[in-house]
Amino acid sequence: MKLRGWEQKYREILREFDFDRKDDTHAAQLLNLLVRTGFSLKKLEREIKNKTVFVIGAGPSLSSSISYIKKFKKATKIVADGATRALIENGIRPDIVVTDLDGNLEYLKKASKMKSIMVVHAHGDNIGMLPIASLFANCIGTTEGRPFGKIKNFGGFTDGDRCVFLARHFGAKRIIMFGMDFGNRVGTYSKEGRYNKAVKLQKLRKARSLLEWLASKNGHKFYTTSEYLEGFQKIGLGDLPGLVRE
Numbered sequence: 321m322k323l324r325g326w327e328q329k330y331r332e333i334l335r336e337f338d339f340d341r342k343d344d345t346h347a348a349q350l351l352n353l354l355v356r357t358g359f360s361l362k363k364l365e366r367e368i369k370n371k372t373v374f375v376i377g378a379g380p381s382l383s384s385s386i387s388y389i390k391k392f393k394k395a396t397k398i399v400a401d402g403a404t405r406a407l408i409e410n411g412i413r414p415d416i417v418v419t420d421l422d423g424n425l426e427y428l429k430k431a432s433k434m435k436s437i438m439v440v441h442a443h444g445d446n447i448g449m450l451p452i453a454s455l456f457a458n459c460i461g462t463t464e465g466r467p468f469g470k471i472k473n474f475g476g477f478t479d480g481d482r483c484v485f486l487a488r489h490f491g492a493k494r495i496i497m498f499g500m501d502f503g504n505r506v507g508t509y510s511k512e513g514r515y516n517k518a519v520k521l522q523k524l525r526k527a528r529s530l531l532e533w534l535a536s537k538n539g540h541k542f543y544t545t546s547e548y549l550e551g552f553q554k555i556g557l558g559d560l561p562g563l564v565r566e
Contacts, residue, residue: 321428321490321565323383323474323475323485323489323534324391325350325518325533326473326475327473329530329533330464330465333464333477333526336522336526337522337523337526340403340444341527342463343443343444343445343447343467344442344443344464344465345445345463346444346445346447347443347446347447347450348389348442348463348465348468348471349455350429350442350447350450350459351440351442351450351461351463351471352446352461352468352469352471352503354450354453354454354461355453355459355460355461355470355471356442356449356454356456357457357470359437359458359459359460359462361472362438363437363458364416364439364460365490367396367415367416367437367489367490368396368398368486368490368491368492369488369490369492370492370493371389371395371396371492372392372395372396372492372493372494372496372541372563372564373395373396373397373398373487373491373492373493373494373495373496374389374392374395374396374398374496374497374498375398375400375480375483375484375487375495375496375497375498375500376389376397376398376399376403376407376414376483376497376498376499377400377403377405377479377480377483377497377498377501377546378402378406378480378499378500379398379424379480379499379500379501379502379505379546380499380501380505381463381498381545381546381547382403382406382498382504383406384557385498385499385545385557386406386410386412388498388545388557389407389412389498390410390411390412390526391560392519392564394558395496395564396415396416396455396492397412397413397415397416398414398415398416398417398418398483398486399413399414399415399416399417399418399431399436399483400418400419400420400478400479400480400482400483401417401418401419401420401422401423401428401479402423402424402479403417403422403499404417404419404424404427404428404430404431405427406422406430406499408427408430408431409433410447412434413431413434414431414434414436414553415436415437416436416437416483416486417431417432417436417437417439418437418439418441418447418479418482418483418486419438419439419440419441419479420440420441420442420443420446420479421440421446421449421450421452421453422446423455423479425452427457428452431549432455432456432457432458434457435457435458435462436535437458437459437460438453438458438460438502439458439459439460439462439482439486439495440453440456440458440459440461440462441461441462441463441464441479441482442461442462442463442471443463443464447497447542456489462474462482462500464476464477474486474489475488475489475530475534476530477523477526478523478524478526478527479528479529480500480527481528481530481531484507484534484542485496485534486530488540489490490527490532492540493539493541494541494542494543494563495538495540495541495543496543496544496545496555496560496563496564497542497543497544497545497546497552498545498546499546500546501524501547502524502528502547502549503547504521504528517559519556524538528549531551531552532549532550532551533551534551535549535550535551535552536550538550541553544554545557545560
């Protein structure tokens with residue numbers, strides 16, 4: 321489903337974070353060379369269209385959600401980068417992993433070997449990591465800029481909100497978020513190693529505003545088991561059985 325207005329949002333991101341569009345374009349061009357040919361978007365669509373989709377982020381509330389997520393084997397699970405480790409450690413196979421390759425690479429590779437669809441994002445700051453994408457069999461490349469060749473643009477900025485944009489693009493029946501927290505705490509699985517917390521929190525705030533903008537568009541049902549977002553229905557984990565069966 322085409323998303324109108326994304327170019328303006330992308331321009332806002334470039335200004336707010338002082339990013340260079342040329343760097344993003346260069347990264348996308350490199351990823352286009354690295355991604356294997358032959359993966360059909362129809363496979364991705366089959367995982368999402370008209371289905372209940374769990375979007376699983378790596379926020380602080382993820383740990384309390386894992387046992388509930390595990391109960392619903394038929395729900396499509398789209399997982400943001402760092403949360404991949406949490407799911408695999410708990411015996412849950414991600415159906416789709418959305419990553420810019422700054423998470424735990426060991427678990428990203430494990431997900432690929434489990435035949436998860438890997439949606440790898442290119443931006444100016446991860447050019448050095450992009451060759452890892454060539455190791456993934458079921459891989460799609462994405463950019464925030466102009467799509468071309470094997471590179472797509474479904475919308476979104478961080479791994480977490482890109483999961484939601486992806487689910488919306490391919491027509492999910494309903495989208496339920498877990499571990500998608502936008503407060504002042506960074507989840508255990510969200511970042512490994514040293515990172516700039518202030519920038520991380522700034523990116524989370526931007527992701528939140530993008531999700532609220534996306535939810536303002538008609539035609540989709542958005543839910544969150546984490547903190548409230550405008551346009552998302554806040555539900556408890558105990559509400560899941562009735563909702564998923566609808």
